[in-house]
Amino acid sequence: MTPEAKSQAIAAALILGGAGIVIYFMPSLVLWIGDFSPVLAVIVGTLLILCFFWIFWLRARYQRRRDR
Template identity: 70%
Template sequence: MSPETRSQAIAAAVILIGAGLVIYFLPAIVLGIGEFSPALGFIVGAALLLGFFAIFWLRARYQRRK
């Protein structure tokens, strides 16, 4: 396994673990914020879910430039 491939695998694993933790705790986060403001709870929930896809989109753009 080349160093570049290993680095990519580690980066993908870290991103997936981080996203998995966020998605696991997402209901508690949204409900907690939703008690304060339902609209803010929706916005935070949507931002966290879209952030998962944005990370991979940005990473793909970075890899394409290399």
């Protein structure tokens, strides 16, 4: 395995691990916030899911700039 491939695999594992932890705790967090405001709970849940895709978008953008 090349050093670049190893770095990419580690980064992907860290991102997926972090996302897994967030998704694991998200239902209880959203339910807790929903006790105060259902609208705020929807917003927080949506933002947590969008952050997962945002991180991969940022990483892809970084990779494209680095490869130039």
